[in-house]
Amino acid sequence: MIPELRAYTFLLRNRLHKKIKLYKMAFDVIIDKTSAFYLSLLFAYLMYALYKEGGELTHIEQDFNSSGMWQINLLLFSILPIRYVLSSFGSPGLIFSSAEYQLTLLPFRFSRLWSMAMLIQRFKQLLSYILIAMIVSLFIKISLISTLPYIGVLLIYDLAMAIPQWKLFQKHLLVKLFWLAVGLCIAGMALFVSPLVSSIAAVVSILIVNIILLPKLSSNNQLGRIAANGDYKIWNMIVVGAVTKTKFRKNRPYKPLLNQKKKLHPFKNDGQLYSRLWQIYFLKNNDLVLRAGMAIFSMLILLQLLPGWIYYLSITVALFATPVIAVSFFKDRMKSDIVATLPWDLYKYRQSFTYWVHLTGVVLMIPIIFFTVMNWSPWVPFQLLFIGMTGVYRLRLKLEEASQALVKDDKKTGLEGTISSILPVGVALFSLYPWISIVSVPGVIFLWIQRRNVKSI
Amino acid sequence: MYVMELAHIHTEIGDKQLLEDISFSVEEGSITALVGHNGAGKSTLMRTILNELEPTKGTIHLYGKEMKDDLLGYKRNIAYLPEEPMLLMELTVMQHFQLYAISYKLDNTIFEEKLERLLEGFEIADKLHEYPESLSKGMRQKVQTICALLPDTPLLMIDEPFMGLDIYAMAYLEKLISEKAAEGTAILLTSHQLERVKDLADSFILLQQGRIQQAGPIDQFETIQRRTGDAT
Numbered sequence: 001m002i003p004e005l006r007a008y009t010f011l012l013r014n015r016l017h018k019k020i021k022l023y024k025m026a027f028d029v030i031i032d033k034t035s036a037f038y039l040s041l042l043f044a045y046l047m048y049a050l051y052k053e054g055g056e057l058t059h060i061e062q063d064f065n066s067s068g069m070w071q072i073n074l075l076l077f078s079i080l081p082i083r084y085v086l087s088s089f090g091s092p093g094l095i096f097s098s099a100e101y102q103l104t105l106l107p108f109r110f111s112r113l114w115s116m117a118m119l120i121q122r123f124k125q126l127l128s129y130i131l132i133a134m135i136v137s138l139f140i141k142i143s144l145i146s147t148l149p150y151i152g153v154l155l156i157y158d159l160a161m162a163i164p165q166w167k168l169f170q171k172h173l174l175v176k177l178f179w180l181a182v183g184l185c186i187a188g189m190a191l192f193v194s195p196l197v198s199s200i201a202a203v204v205s206i207l208i209v210n211i212i213l214l215p216k217l218s219s220n221n222q223l224g225r226i227a228a229n230g231d232y233k234i235w236n237m238i239v240v241g242a243v244t245k246t247k248f249r250k251n252r253p254y255k256p257l258l259n260q261k262k263k264l265h266p267f268k269n270d271g272q273l274y275s276r277l278w279q280i281y282f283l284k285n286n287d288l289v290l291r292a293g294m295a296i297f298s299m300l301i302l303l304q305l306l307p308g309w310i311y312y313l314s315i316t317v318a319l320f321a322t323p324v325i326a327v328s329f330f331k332d333r334m335k336s337d338i339v340a341t342l343p344w345d346l347y348k349y350r351q352s353f354t355y356w357v358h359l360t361g362v363v364l365m366i367p368i369i370f371f372t373v374m375n376w377s378p379w380v381p382f383q384l385l386f387i388g389m390t391g392v393y394r395l396r397l398k399l400e401e402a403s404q405a406l407v408k409d410d411k412k413t414g415l416e417g418t419i420s421s422i423l424p425v426g427v428a429l430f431s432l433y434p435w436i437s438i439v440s441v442p443g444v445i446f447l448w449i450q451r452r453n454v455k456s457i
Numbered sequence: 458m459y460v461m462e463l464a465h466i467h468t469e470i471g472d473k474q475l476l477e478d479i480s481f482s483v484e485e486g487s488i489t490a491l492v493g494h495n496g497a498g499k500s501t502l503m504r505t506i507l508n509e510l511e512p513t514k515g516t517i518h519l520y521g522k523e524m525k526d527d528l529l530g531y532k533r534n535i536a537y538l539p540e541e542p543m544l545l546m547e548l549t550v551m552q553h554f555q556l557y558a559i560s561y562k563l564d565n566t567i568f569e570e571k572l573e574r575l576l577e578g579f580e581i582a583d584k585l586h587e588y589p590e591s592l593s594k595g596m597r598q599k600v601q602t603i604c605a606l607l608p609d610t611p612l613l614m615i616d617e618p619f620m621g622l623d624i625y626a627m628a629y630l631e632k633l634i635s636e637k638a639a640e641g642t643a644i645l646l647t648s649h650q651l652e653r654v655k656d657l658a659d660s661f662i663l664l665q666q667g668r669i670q671q672a673g674p675i676d677q678f679e680t681i682q683r684r685t686g687d688a689t
Contacts, residue, residue, distance in 0.1 A: 029470065029472060029473065263547075263549075264549055264586045265586075266549075266551045266552060266555060267552060267555050267559075270559050273552070273555060273556060273559055276547075276548070276552075277545075277556075280545060280547045280548075337543060337545060338543045338544065338545055338553075338556070340509070341507065341537050341539070341543065342532070342556070342557070342560040342561075343529060343532040343533040343560055343561060344529065344532070344560070345559075345560070345562075346529070406528075407528040407529050408525055408528055457529070
């Protein structure tokens with residue numbers, strides 16, 4: 001056996017043993033055997049019910065194999081690379097922890113270790129794709145064969161993007177943003193030129209990038225940074241963390257911030273401090289922030305190809321999801337690092353955070369504005385006003401609720417909370433009843449005024 | 458006057474009992490040492506008081522007001538020096554001090570006066586515009602110590618205050634802790650350096666397996682230590 005393979009499999013075996021032991025300890029704490037038995041019965045029943053219901057969905061198979069799907073398949077080819085570029089903001093695409101790093105310090109060849117790690121991890125990935133495909137084929141009654149081309153495409157991309165993502169992860173944020181823009185441009189060609197041209201462009205670009213990067217695979221790697229990321233991925237075990245109430249910390253500095261001389265000056269006012277704290281938080285979690293933002297942004301772009309009522313539905317989803325995601329970042333920030341131990345001025349943290357979310361909101365409004373302008377009607381200005389105001393209102397309300405939860409204040413937003421959840425539904429009805437916008441705008445203005453009178457934390 | 462009172466605090470994670478029936482109080486100007494073996498529950502108790510871990514039973518009162526009733530006010534009244542520095546690598550040393558000053562709403566003149574004195578005492582005035590990453594572990598500990606000493610809170614909690622500090626810094630910190638107590642701040646500290654603690658503290662709480670084993674004036678501690686062997 002190749003010495004590198006023996007060393008690497010030895011490492012994997014021991015890692016697996018340790019993880020199993022930790023999970024066992026955690027599950028022993030949280031799982032009561034009797035409830036686990038009944039839960040598994042319930043789960044089995046649900047699975048059976050879904051399987052039986054699956055028969056009703058056979059038409060999906062026809063759609064799945066229809067000629068229209070060809071266009072979507074091509075679109076997949078041009079869009080998929082964006083996924084890897086986005087992932088490179090927070091992950092090298094390969095789990096290469098400090099244990100693997102240690103192996104590279106021993107007399108083993110880096111390129112062999114890397115290749116083995118990559119192949120083994122991609123094989124595991126393939127197994128997970130097959131498992132998902134099996135579940136899908138079981139419930140919606142499409143043959144497993146139909147899903148194989150998709151599995152193939154995903155696997156090919158996983159392999160082809162391994163080196164680019166590995167190298168891109170180690171690059172400066174601006175380089176990553178540049179490649180994200182390139183990816184978006186190539187994907188954009190599918191909308192504005194043709195899906196075939198776009199997918200050819202994507203494949204050719206990936207080939208060229210691989211040819212350039214392959215000889216440089218072993219050189220100039222920031223293994224310390226990669227290992228810190230790998231350690232976090234391996235040992236940040238959500239269940240174990242929740243049981244022990246400990247958080248695996250990624251306490252590596254965000255280097256680009258340290259290299260800016262102007263950042264060395266003391267803060268001139270409170271606003272600068274709060275803004276910097278958020279900046280640090282977003283940059284440290286740039287992968288999550290970008291993934292969340294891009295998911296909504298992509299949805300708002302891609303669904304423009306579908307009928308209008310589906311697009312309005314997607315705006316409703318965005319109006320629901322954006323404040324919820326924003327609030328989860330807000331809560332996480334307040335409970336992370338040094339900030340968790342300090343007394344919070346929640347109003348100021350919120351104010352500074354809102355500025356960043358509003359900026360994101362402006363970006364998210366671009367595809368909506370594009371769509372409404374392309375489908376112009378006299379209602380459009382009111383619709384845009386309603387969408388914008390609803391978004392801002394829901395964000396404020398959700399942040400207020402989150403602040404109350406942070407200080408364990410039991411005050412509930414009650415009726416306001418319910419109304420704020422109903423408002424986005426109005427957008428979904430725009431294609432049927434466009435007049436809803438003009439009727440609802442005064443209502444939202446009234447709610448805004450009411451909110452101003454509420455004493456916040 | 459009691460600054461903080463803990464009554465029958467129980468902290469559990471799943472079925473595991475971390476703290477069991479912890480009750481004690483700290484008075485204004487007192488220095489209380491939390492002692493015990495590794496894993497006795499000292500840090501868990503600190504985390505519970507800081508509300509990082511929620512007690513499953515019992516109450517914590519600060520100046521007679523229950524923690525749950527005003528969590529923000531509660532946090533404003535406690536300063537904390539963690540065992541390991543929790544500095545943000547992207548903020549300079551000076552920016553950390555500003556973060557504490559702003560969070561605890563310190564008056565600017567008082568902040569500048571205090572900072573000047575502490576910087577001189579800990580000899581880190583020349584490191585103000587550096588990032589923690591470029592500092593040694595001891596220097597980072599000094600920065601974190603200054604951060605915790607800047608606010609004037611009724612309660613100061615210190616986890617292993619002398620860890621990583623050189624002997625001059627240790628002596629200076631000891632002096633500052635005594636001064637703080639003389640000004641009326643209640644101090645709750647954990648330390649493995651028993652000799653220093655005995656000179657500094659005026660009462661002790663001995664924890665064992667998450668329970669209070671003994672508590673009393675610090676002069677009784679030596680007797681207990683002799684009787685039970687090395688208690689810490």
